[in-house]
Amino acid sequence: MHSTIFALCLSTILSFLPPTAAWGSLGHRTVAYLASTYFTPESTRFTNRLLNGQDISEAALFPDKVRHMPQFAYSRGWHYIDAQDSPPQQCGINMTRDCVINTGCVVSAIANHTGRVADPSLPHYLRGQSLRFMLHFFGDVHQPLHTEAEDRGGNEYEVAFDGRRTNLHSVWDTLIPHKYAGTGHDDEFVAAWLWAQRLSGDDDVDDDETRLEGECLHDAADCALSWAREANSYVCSHVLAHDVHGQDLGGEYYQGAIPVVNEMVRKAGRRLAAWINFISANYTTTTDDAGDLDVNHAIQIQ
């Protein structure tokens, strides 16, 4: 399975060079590839079918690609939950306060799309779309600054990184993962694949633990909320532990962040796999769906 995906990556790279390290994507691709290393054969079939054979790391980027399109405007609030807490003194998420009722948040979106992926009465292309949302939001809910309202999740917190002016959100979304796992060649598929291999090789978690994460599905919202809380606690312990306005974060701060980033990416990938293993074992896809609209086709004509 691994070599198949890798061959697919290489052929994809030949036909498509990703735009310059506009990340967010390296982390999301890694979570998706990592999850695929824990897939049961049913999960591999299930995801291949719902994604119409699309590379899983590419599918995970879909929600970022569509969120600025008017017809997907409703999905913009699903990428985060804005905890109105007081870091670094006090971190915490309160669903009533922090999950916007009309637009939803990453916690409610994970619950919604989990239900939709598993719903055989939905058309194939909508289940495929919901799977793409899930692949993506499992990454987002494990990024500490996607669970924080302060300075719009760090977007308005000015810092530097290795001599470049930037903001704290980009440091966590993009610059730390790129410095740590990027190849320097813009080969994002390869960088993500190698990072996923490294994390999966380091992982001594047994199958029982992975299955337990799947049990969480019984209350998807509660489960996603506990993950958001875990990520949010890192806002107090690491991300905003000290005032770093205007500082260059490429040194000591970066070193301190690596274990956090590795842990959260690993958890996101393993939890994602557990859910898909659970869903694919318990809910099937239909085979007579060849006539359904392919969501990627719909995107490409934009």
Ligand SMILES: *[C@@H]1O[C@H](CO)[C@@H](O)[C@H](O)[C@H]1NC(C)=O
């Ligand atoms: C959560 O927020 C709501 C609305 O602001 C508030 O009424 C409630 O007391 C909060 N719950 C906790 C446990 O703080």
Ligand SMILES: *[C@@H]1O[C@H](CO)[C@@H](O)[C@H](O)[C@H]1NC(C)=O
């Ligand atoms: C669930 O997702 C569907 C499809 O994206 C969307 O139309 C619907 O509004 C969502 N429901 C909630 C409660 O978020």
Ligand SMILES: *[C@@H]1O[C@H](CO)[C@@H](O)[C@H](O)[C@H]1NC(C)=O
């Ligand atoms: C399928 O669902 C059952 C009960 O809901 C659960 O015990 C089982 O672990 C699930 N299968 C997998 C592979 O997760």
